[in-house]
Amino acid sequence: MSANPDHGVPHDHDDRPKVFRNGTVLTMDDSRTVLTNADVLVVGDSIDAVGEGLDVPEGTIEIDATGGIVMPGMIDTHRHMWQTAMRGYGADWTLTQYFVWYYLEHGKTFRPEDIHAGNLLSAVEALDAGVTTSVDWSHGLQTADHADAAVDALEAVPGRFVLAYGNIQQGPWEWSHSPEFRDFVNRRMHRSEMLGFQMAFDVTGDPAFPEKAAFEAARELGATVTTHAGVWGATNDDGIRLMHEHGFMQPGTVYVHAATLSPDSYHRIAATGGSVSVSTESESSCGQGYPSTYTLRSYDIPVSLSMDTSVWWSGDLFSAMRSTLNADRAREHHEAHALGDTVTHCHLRADQVVDWATRGGARALGMESLVGSLEVGKKADVVLVKNDASPAMFPLLNPYGHVAFQAQRGDVHTVVVNGRIVKHDHRLVGIDLPAVRHQVEQTVEHLRSTLGEEAWNHGMNPDVPETTILDNPYQYTDYSSSATHQV
Structure with missing residues (x-):
């Protein structure tokens, strides 16, 4: 902070200009410019200047970034925020057990207030970790009350x-044409810069293509579609082919995971301007397929990063960057070893995954003109990674490598969203965390009492589930294929 006592400690509604002073600035512009001992000036909700020794308006709040990294806010393109009240509950689950719990059984018991509690905790957690934009992949919206x-x-x-x-308890061709969904969109979805809108549903590969009605609804509403694609046992190449044959693979479509597709499907995604949201911790742990960045790079398909759900994994993109680099490089080494070769130079570099975690997300969401880089005129979503109490924060030699491999959520010093300080000096600003905790505790109590203690404890220590499912978990359709197995 400025030594001038008149500047005071910033608060969440402080509309004075802010300047980050003397940091290592990762602009994430087209040239991936890195500035040392540089400043970033925020005026109003936008970035006013980036450079060394900036002159600033009288009364500007000064944030000392010395020894730290100033970077764009990170962007998560796929997070099931409603599940966050169950943080870590499913640490030992497989994907099948996740489907059984949320899709077939207990996900149906979530009340609107439970959706609210999960979203609230997830949103706060994201800001705390420097994730300034999150896609709420909200497939637990059983009613309009849940959506509200x-x-x-x-x-x-x-x-x-x-x-x-989204609504996993009903076919997308049904909920997308229901009066309550249309009423909700008209009432709540005004496409502001702070709250965007997508439609989230999956395509099973049923040759009748019943999902066509949902795509038509999305087109009518001007909404982009985000869909789980290339998930072993659930969605496959048939879904991609049907989307393409009916003209619904559009620029802006986000394919989540895309881990088990054929070359033909990857070509279709690339040719139609789609992008893939990769959740490496998820794909590595629960079996959608091997994390796809190694393959996506060969087709030049744009990538963004996501965390999927905190019912299993961390809710920060530092983990996403780290696990993605590890998985991609492991695949590269294994492919080379199978041919008797040795990898002497890594193809995927740290700066690229930092780009995926920032500008890649902005590109995927059609928000690149607003956020994703620190450039004059863009919205001021800014993160300072700095922790003077941590021996892991020095020496700062390779800033991209430091962000991807060394930093963690506890090193996030300051977060600004749309020009507003939401975290400073490692503490959230203007957020009533005890109130969030109280809501989450009520949701946990509701779930435990509804399930009963025996079932609750069993869910955290699962064996082979008794529920029978086919080779997809979507109970709103009888369609099945021979892609993986039959029951």
Whole structure:
């Protein structure tokens, strides 16, 4: 902070200009410019200047970035925020057990207030970790009341969000044409810079292509589609082919995971301007397929990063960057070893995964003109990674490598979203964390009492599930294929 006592400690609604002083600045512009001992000036909700020794308006709040990294806010393009109240519960789950728990059984017991609690905690957690934009892949919206609760939570937190509306308990061709869904969109989805809108549903590969109606609804509403694609046992090449043959593979479509597709499907995604949201911790742990960045790079398909769900994994993109580099490089080494070769130079570099975690997300969401880089005129979503109490924060030699391999959420010193300080000196600003905790505790109590203690404990220590499922978990359709197995 400035030594001038008149500047005071910033608060969440402080509309004075802010300047980050003397940091290592990762602009993430087209040239990936790195500036040392540089400043970033925020005026209003936008970036006013980037450079060394900036002159600033009288009364500007000064944030000392010496020894730290100033970077764009990170962007998560696929997070099931409603599940966050169950943080870590499914640490030992497989994907099948996740489907059984949320899709077939207990996910149906979530009330609107439980959706609200999960979203609220997830939104706050994201800001704390320097994730300034999150896609709420909200497929637990069983009613319009659930949807209203989801948006209420997002609007209560000073972050930037995209609601990806979905309902795993009903066919997308049904909910997308229901009067309550249309009424909700008309009432709540006004496409502001702080709250965007997508439609979230999957394509099973049923040759009748019943999902066509949902795509038509998305087109009518001007909404982009985000879909789980290339997930072993659930979605496959048939879904991609049907989307393409019916003209629904559009620029802006986000394919989540895309880990088990054929070359033909990857070519279709590349040719139609789609992008892939990779959740490496998820794909590595629960079996959608091997994390796809190694393959996506060969097709020049744009990549963004995501965390999927905190019911298993961490909710920060430092983990996403680290695990993605590790998985991609492991694949590269194994492919070379199979041919008797040795990898002497890594193809995937740290600066590229930092780009995926920032500008890649902005590109995927059609928000690149707003966020994703520190450039004059863009919205001021800025993160300072600095921790003077940590021996892991020095020496700062390779800033991209430091972000990807050394830093963690506890090193996030300051977060600004749309010009507003939401975290400073490692503490959230203007957020009532005890109130969030109280809501989450009520949701946990509801779930435990509804399931009963025996079932609750069993869910955290699962064996082979008794529920029978086919080779896809979508109970709103009888369609199955021979892609993996038959029951």
